[in-house]
Amino acid sequence: MALKALDIYKLLPKKNCKECGEPTCLTFAMKLASGKVKAEDCPHLDEKVRELLGASTRPPVQKVKIGVGERSFTVGGEIVLFRHEKAFFHEPGIMTVVSDKMDADTIQEIVADVRDHLMVRIGLDLRMNGIAVCSEGGSPSAFGKAVEAVEAVADLPEVLMAEDPAVQEAGLAVCGNFRPLIHAASHDQYREMCALAVKYGCPLAIRAPDLGSLARLSGLCAAGGASHLVLDLTSASLHEVLNSATAVRQHAISRTTPALGYPIFIDTRATGLPDAALICGVLKYGSVLVADAVPKESRKAFLVLRQNIYTDPQKPIQITPGIYRVGNPGPGAPIFLTVNFSLTYFTLQGYLEASGFDSLMLIVDTEGLSVLTAVAAGKLSETLVRDSLKQFGVPDLVSHKTLIIPGYAAPLSGRIEDETGWKVLVGPRDAADVAEFLEKEWT
Amino acid sequence: MTMQTLADWIGEVRSVTIGATRADGGTRTGTVTVGGERDLSFVGTPPTGHRPLIAYEICDDRSLWPAPVNRFLGDRSSDPGEWARWAGQEYAPDLIRLFLTSTRKRGFSDPASVTSTVESVLQATGLPLIIEGSNDPALDSEVFRRIGEAGEGERLLIGTAEAGHYRSIAATAMAFGHLMIAQSPIDINLAKQLNILLREIGLSYDRIVIDPYTGALGYGFEYSYSVMERIRTSALKGDDDLTMPMICSAADSLTVKEVREADPSESDRISVSWELYAMLPAAIAGASIVCVRHPSTIAQLRAGIGALWSSPGGGA
Numbered sequence: 096m097a098l099k100a101l102d103i104y105k106l107l108p109k110k111n112c113k114e115c116g117e118p119t120c121l122t123f124a125m126k127l128a129s130g131k132v133k134a135e136d137c138p139h140l141d142e143k144v145r146e147l148l149g150a151s152t153r154p155p156v157q158k159v160k161i162g163v164g165e166r167s168f169t170v171g172g173e174i175v176l177f178r179h180e181k182a183f184f185h186e187p188g189i190m191t192v193v194s195d196k197m198d199a200d201t202i203q204e205i206v207a208d209v210r211d212h213l214m215v216r217i218g219l220d221l222r223m224n225g226i227a228v229c230s231e232g233g234s235p236s237a238f239g240k241a242v243e244a245v246e247a248v249a250d251l252p253e254v255l256m257a258e259d260p261a262v263q264e265a266g267l268a269v270c271g272n273f274r275p276l277i278h279a280a281s282h283d284q285y286r287e288m289c290a291l292a293v294k295y296g297c298p299l300a301i302r303a304p305d306l307g308s309l310a311r312l313s314g315l316c317a318a319g320g321a322s323h324l325v326l327d328l329t330s331a332s333l334h335e336v337l338n339s340a341t342a343v344r345q346h347a348i349s350r351t352t353p354a355l356g357y358p359i360f361i362d363t364r365a366t367g368l369p370d371a372a373l374i375c376g377v378l379k380y381g382s383v384l385v386a387d388a389v390p391k392e393s394r395k396a397f398l399v400l401r402q403n404i405y406t407d408p409q410k411p412i413q414i415t416p417g418i419y420r421v422g423n424p425g426p427g428a429p430i431f432l433t434v435n436f437s438l439t440y441f442t443l444q445g446y447l448e449a450s451g452f453d454s455l456m457l458i459v460d461t462e463g464l465s466v467l468t469a470v471a472a473g474k475l476s477e478t479l480v481r482d483s484l485k486q487f488g489v490p491d492l493v494s495h496k497t498l499i500i501p502g503y504a505a506p507l508s509g510r511i512e513d514e515t516g517w518k519v520l521v522g523p524r525d526a527a528d529v530a531e532f533l534e535k536e537w538t
Numbered sequence: 539m540t541m542q543t544l545a546d547w548i549g550e551v552r553s554v555t556i557g558a559t560r561a562d563g564g565t566r567t568g569t570v571t572v573g574g575e576r577d578l579s580f581v582g583t584p585p586t587g588h589r590p591l592i593a594y595e596i597c598d599d600r601s602l603w604p605a606p607v608n609r610f611l612g613d614r615s616s617d618p619g620e621w622a623r624w625a626g627q628e629y630a631p632d633l634i635r636l637f638l639t640s641t642r643k644r645g646f647s648d649p650a651s652v653t654s655t656v657e658s659v660l661q662a663t664g665l666p667l668i669i670e671g672s673n674d675p676a677l678d679s680e681v682f683r684r685i686g687e688a689g690e691g692e693r694l695l696i697g698t699a700e701a702g703h704y705r706s707i708a709a710t711a712m713a714f715g716h717l718m719i720a721q722s723p724i725d726i727n728l729a730k731q732l733n734i735l736l737r738e739i740g741l742s743y744d745r746i747v748i749d750p751y752t753g754a755l756g757y758g759f760e761y762s763y764s765v766m767e768r769i770r771t772s773a774l775k776g777d778d779d780l781t782m783p784m785i786c787s788a789a790d791s792l793t794v795k796e797v798r799e800a801d802p803s804e805s806d807r808i809s810v811s812w813e814l815y816a817m818l819p820a821a822i823a824g825a826s827i828v829c830v831r832h833p834s835t836i837a838q839l840r841a842g843i844g845a846l847w848s849s850p851g852g853g854a
Contacts (some may be wrong), residue, residue, distance in 0.1 A: 156560060178767075179764040180766075229843050244725075333846050333847055334580060334847060338543065338582070341543050341581055345543055345544040368841055371841065371842030371845055371846070374814075374819055374842070378819055391804070392807040396814070400755060400759075400819065403763070404760055408761075438753075438757055441757065442757055443753070445795040449799075467723070479836075519810075527793060
């Protein structure tokens, strides 16, 4: 179980020597409890206490970094079972498969596609993450060549999938300095695989027939010096994947089985249902998802689902208040007032674009609240509207004095008219109806 | 040693049966039951309760239906009875959900058509039905009475009630022995309040299905996902006011920019992807009935649900 600050304080030397950089031992205890400092930062702890504090204050799911440079990514560091309890922090990386049976051109085409595919949403870049290189023939030289082909095209994070340590090392000889994930150690050959992970400083995926045996293997590997582990829960049964991932996360978060406190690896190809397995991996605790090239049409849905699930549920994404243009609005264009909750903004923007009307959007600062909530909480008020019209120079942009407000802000229409001297039109409640609304009211 | 999930749940989602066969006074060829879960969705070997079901959505006025679906269906969607028969036969959903979209149009003035449409769909398919009526206080009482009457004995699931718009629906459900959908705007407390309100006017909890409101994928879906997980875990923790099964629809995910503006040559596959990427997560979050509009989504969704459900020794 996680220790509370006061429990930790009791174990500290209480000298207030400041050598750890904190003013007092109590401050250090509080920071240690929330994971902001490490037990090792205190120079006066005896070995036993340090070990005890280390084990109970490190994050329940260890962080593991894969790759180097701009496209590298970190997984793990999770602290909850459900995103509404806090948030999911590190979204899973999706690793597209190339095989050492493919010719170099095919490999490079796939790698370039992963490198270049970009979807921009809500101001964020959504990308595919890396490449999983698979050994199929068991030949070290073929594997090394495939890794070379990947490296020739892009500096993407890699998973090296070769169970034979000799084959694995042929890949590591090419890209071992770039922190690829080594896949995978088993009870049969974990000594050799651990040695490779230590030699190249790489994270290591491990697999075993059941979770108990996997927990034992993780202990053996950690003892062997490979401490950045990833647990492979691949199964042909999607039911089994979901259940074992749920069990692993529950055992990790509750610290019932610290040996399972590592990120989860799922090879989605095993299930024969690529989309369903990707969905399951995103929702239920996957951190490294291996998949055949995801078709263009489901790629966006995948990226958007992952972005949705890994959004901080306690922090509404906000848009900077101001004037936004749809199309090429002239001085006669309709002007829509709405709130700075980004979902509201993007939804309205989408429907305005589809309507074919050039228009202006006046986004006012409701601290990221939706229309309904902002009206109820008094954040959207006639004075805010008055001040925003002035602040963003709206009277100079249009030749009319008509403001369209959201349907849910209808109760404010009279007060806005009184306060601003503008005519108010109450728009639809649902942004989907703006086209119909404009046709009726604005022509 | 095989490790188990660490569950200490005490509650259970209520079981609700939709549809009635001749033996029960209806005309359906079979009935379906949802709910009964005592753990998270698909967790446990075998999983607890009933497998999530797929409803296929149709309507009686397709001018209010998503364009990609209309393009795919062509003339099939002009007659709701024929549409329901065809979809039931070709795609085998578990239920049909009929939206009386004609009643949502301005100037709707033909309430008698409600009766004939519901009757024609009842005759065309033997599947259990969900019927969505009007959303206008001036029409509601007549529209829902007609739905209730036309489907008397069929144990329909009727929707959709919201706070401020539930009386006609609840009255119909009680008078004609139907079930009803209670929708709240992505808020667990409002969902609970509405259920309590319905109980206080005399509707028993085993006649309610919760619609948590499903935001479009990419446009608020995560809020719906989390509210479903919260409703489910509350039920499992024993909160009786939230023990009803949930229903979710991908409808909004078909109106997002990415789907609407898809190249026509990819429109079908993109529609199916977005429906699948919204509804399989909904089932994992705890929805007992997931609804789609593109018929090609049904097979993929069924395969996904089947794979999550089936387990060695547990059967499918």
